[in-house]
Amino acid sequence: MKFEFEKEILEEYDKFTLSENLIEKESLRKSIRGKIIAQTELNSLDYQILGLIDTESEDWKDNSEKIIENFEKAVEKDKSNFMAQLYLAHIYHDIGNLELALKNYLKVDTKALKEFQLWRYVKLIEQIGFCTYKLGNETAGIVLFEKVLNWYKQAPENELARPSELVECLPKNHRIVTEIKKIEDYLE
Incomplete structure (x- = not known):
């Protein structure tokens, strides 16, 4: 029932x-x-x-x-x-x-999330990076954004969600932003 x-x-x-x-x-x-x-x-x-x-x-x-x-x-x-x-x-x-x-x-089960939908898993890493960065630990946030960038480098085109939090946190001329814009050419 x-x-x-x-x-x-x-x-x-x-x-x-x-x-x-x-x-x-x-x-x-x-x-x-x-x-x-x-x-x-x-x-x-x-x-x-x-x-x-x-x-x-x-x-x-x-x-x-x-x-x-x-x-x-x-x-x-x-x-x-x-x-x-x-x-x-x-x-x-x-x-x-x-x-x-x-x-x-x-607290999210990252293994289960990654198996369920890769784009959500990568977005989770980005969101953890965003919170970490905005809460004052910029270095740890950047390390997480680097992981996000590495996923974008290896994922098929249009497989991942827009990296909006990463772009919002980092300066436009930051290496990670520059590299991700080359991969995701719709970002301005």
Whole structure:
């Protein structure tokens, strides 16, 4: 029974993420939330989806505490849910709490993430580098950005996410920025 429910929720969540119609998106958000909350006991995936549907709302910052709470519950319910751990770090990053973002990025199961999606793994290294750099340890941040650059050098074209945090941290004339711009020629 729970398997069928999860399948149905995931299908509805897929529609939600793909929808560009704000009215449809809000209707799907309410439907998903209602179905999940109606369950007698919520599991890790349920809490993760509740967090995700709220991150994709116009007023997500107003709901950031609830989003954090849902991702925390997802991790509590299943410590192996590395995506919930990653999303928890992302929300802290997005609200500017780099200390808690870094703390949570460092808890992500990197081996599982790398096996799941390489681009997310490389982006995680970059985000850890960003937080580390911005929190005052520029040298350690640069070491992590160097690792990111090495991944860009060996990955097939368009396999990795835009290295926006790296470019934001380092001066335009920094060797890493210069090299990454040669690889990712869309960067200005």
